[in-house]
Amino acid sequence: MKVTGLDRFILRLSPARGLDRIRARAAADVIAKRHFEAATPGRRTQNWRRPSGDANAANAPALTRLRNISRDLDRNNPWARHAKRIVSNHVVGWGIVPKPITPNARVKKRANELWNAWAYNPKACDWDGRLNFPAMQRAAVRTIAQDGEVLIRRRWLRMGDQDIPVQLQLLEADHLDMSRDLSPAPSGGVIVQGVEYDKRGKRVAYWLFEQHPGATARWTQRSFVSKRVPAEDILHVYRTDRIGQVRGVSWYAPIILRLKDFDEYEDATLMRQKIAACFSAFVTDVDGDGSPVGETDKEDPLIETLEPGMIQRLAPGENIVFGEPPQVSDHASFSKTSLRAVAAGFGVPYSALTGDFQNMPFSAARMERIEFRATISELQWDMLIPQFCDGAWSWAMEAAELAGRIVTLPGAEWTPPPPPMIEPDKEMIALQRAVRNGVKTFSEAIREMGYDPEEFLQEYADDLEMLDRFGIVLDTDARHRSQQGHPSDTGGDNGSADNGTTDEAKSDE
Incomplete structure (x- = not known):
């Protein structure tokens, strides 16, 4: 806010009243600037319905x-x-x-x-x-x-x-x-x-x-x-x-x-192309002395249809002009x-x-x-x-x-289905590290995959028991294999976790 000559004059006569005047003018100036353009009556908002009723x-x-x-x-x-x-x-x-x-x-x-x-x-x-x-x-x-x-x-x-x-x-x-x-x-x-x-x-x-x-x-x-x-x-x-x-x-x-x-735009565009495609060719008379409208030569009828490989003899002075359907160059951007x-x-x-x-x-x-x-x-x-x-x-x-x-x-407690993975390899590694670093529990990770942790672990234990019964060792079995699929040094439950961590660290190096 600019101090005017009148403000200075009042300040000389009464400094207190002069300061009050300047403060009041400054406050009024701030209030005048505090408004929403969308709420201001004007040409741009005159037809905008703004009911104040509840939902x-x-x-x-x-x-x-x-x-x-x-x-x-x-x-x-x-x-x-x-x-x-x-x-x-x-x-x-x-x-x-x-x-x-x-x-x-x-x-x-x-x-x-x-x-x-x-x-x-x-x-x-x-x-x-x-x-x-x-x-x-x-x-x-x-x-x-x-x-x-x-x-x-x-x-x-x-x-x-x-x-x-x-x-x-x-x-x-x-x-x-x-x-x-x-x-x-x-x-x-x-x-x-x-x-x-x-x-x-x-x-x-x-x-x-x-x-x-x-x-x-x-x-x-x-x-x-x-x-x-x-x-x-x-x-x-x-x-x-x-x-x-x-x-x-x-x-x-x-x-x-x-x-x-x-939907109407697509219909109109399609109809436009259909109509344009109906006019495939036009026979013109260059000399301008063609037969009158409605009269045709029975021995040399006008071309009414086009066929692949067709050879058509034209009369002297006649020419064929092929139609050019209108382009829809803006269709993709508008769509x-x-x-x-x-x-x-x-x-x-x-x-x-x-x-x-x-x-x-x-x-x-x-x-x-x-x-x-x-x-x-x-x-x-x-x-x-x-x-x-x-x-x-x-x-x-x-x-x-x-x-x-x-x-x-x-x-x-409800478990929604997991969202589809965009990069499964990277996302699974990130999930594994979150569990190992202690920022996410194993049960939480299982729930994020859309499974119940208790049912998942019970099914996993049943699978391991069945594999042992048939004497099958998979390279995903952490009891016998490291994370890289190599035989575990100890072959025990405690050693598998250490080997998995060591192998992961080596692979990162």
């Missing part, structure tokens, strides 16, 4: 329409379908596997046996009898990506029907009654977009249609009437984008228009720009979406995959595991206890 006010009018548009995209747009498949394959893979958590070894073993018999049998765990639990995980993720959310309903069976007398029913978001919005609830609370809250703001129930509202055939007229289902019988799984969000929004929402515009935006909006790597690694250095591809791993971990640990997997495990163990198949309710 539910913004989502409610658009949820159904976005869901229907996203389903149409998934049916007809290959990029949309592939993006959804990428997320499902990486989040779930071969399945997110639980490990019982309890100090009682017998309970742990029994819980594991019950879960495996139930979760990997579609007839036991799925209400529709078609999917096992890993397949249900994948179906849930695909539905969440497309519709924004999925519902899992607990269905009780009769005691004695099976060891775990409960099944899971996957439901699309259409089953939630959207007409029950901001209406009073029997509990004294309020119903928001089909979800009932009590007076304290806790979810207590869901209002569901027994049958999909868009089903072509209905069993009863009561299918049009929603029923109250307690919240303890429903798992509502979705990605929370805003605090206080009651319903999930389709992940296609930011890219719907881009996908549609790009890449559009698909990069689609990949970013959906949260998948551009190279994974398109398979285009051209002009992409290995380091850039590796960084892209590392960034994608963080996204996948977020979806696993913030959404799928706490909202779906934990609830399904609790339901299964509770049902097993009620059926008398287990005495206590163990918790569960």
Whole structure:
């Protein structure tokens, strides 16, 4: 701030008031500079809609329409379908596997046996009898990506029907009654977009249609009437984008228009090339004395089709000019720009979406995959595991206890599938050194590979016992071989580790 002549004059008359004036002017100058350009009214922002409602006010009018548009995209747009498949394959893979958590070894073993018999049998765990639990995980993720959310309903069976007398029913978001919005609830609370809250703001129930509202055939007229289902019988799984969000929004929402515009652009470009290709050649009359329009010489008809190796005699003065289809030189660059935006909006790597690694250095591809791993971990640990997997495990163990198949309710620790290795040799060496240097436990390393440490070690011990029984020594057996595959000096368990370390040090030298 520049001190003016008036400031100096007031300072001479009253230094205290002069300083106050300068301070006030300086503060006003700072405040004037503290603003956001995007929040300043002007020509560039005059048509920008900026509603101040909460997440539910913004989502409610658009949820159904976005869901229907996203389903149409998934049916007809290959990029949309592939993006959804990428997320499902990486989040779930071969399945997110639980490990019982309890100090009682017998309970742990029994819980594991019950879960495996139930979760990997579609007839036991799925209400529709078609999917096992890993397949249900994948179906849930695909539905969440497309519709924004999925519902899992607990269905009780009769005691004695099976060891775990409960099944899971996957439901699309259409089953939630959207007409029950901001209406009073029997509990004294309020119903928001089909979800009932009590007076304290806790979810207590869901209002569901027994049958999909868009089903072509209905069993009863009561299918049009929603029923109250307690919240303890429903798992509502979705990605929370805003605090206080009651319903999930389709992940296609930011890219719907881009996908549609790009699809129409490709159709228009293809049609342009097709039309241009129809005009392959033009016969011209150089002298300008050709026959009138509509008249042809029967003995020398006009060329109407071209064939390989064809020889055509031309009349005097006639010439053939071949058409040149229009070039689409900007198609590749425009496609890449559009698909990069689609990949970013959906949260998948551009190279994974398109398979285009051209002009992409290995380091850039590796960084892209590392960034994608963080996204996948977020979806696993913030959404799928706490909202779906934990609830399904609790339901299964509770049902097993009620059926008398287990005495206590163990918790569960979940192991997601490992991310695919980009450089297996280097990454395995780094993992080995992390364990040897003590910065990572052996069990942690095994879990990162997607296996349960206890089951892995038991299987490994069984393999070693079987090898000893048949008298087979593999060069990977650390009891008898060094890390380089050479015979161990001591042949004992303690000596193998030292030899492995020594050989590694020698190889590094």
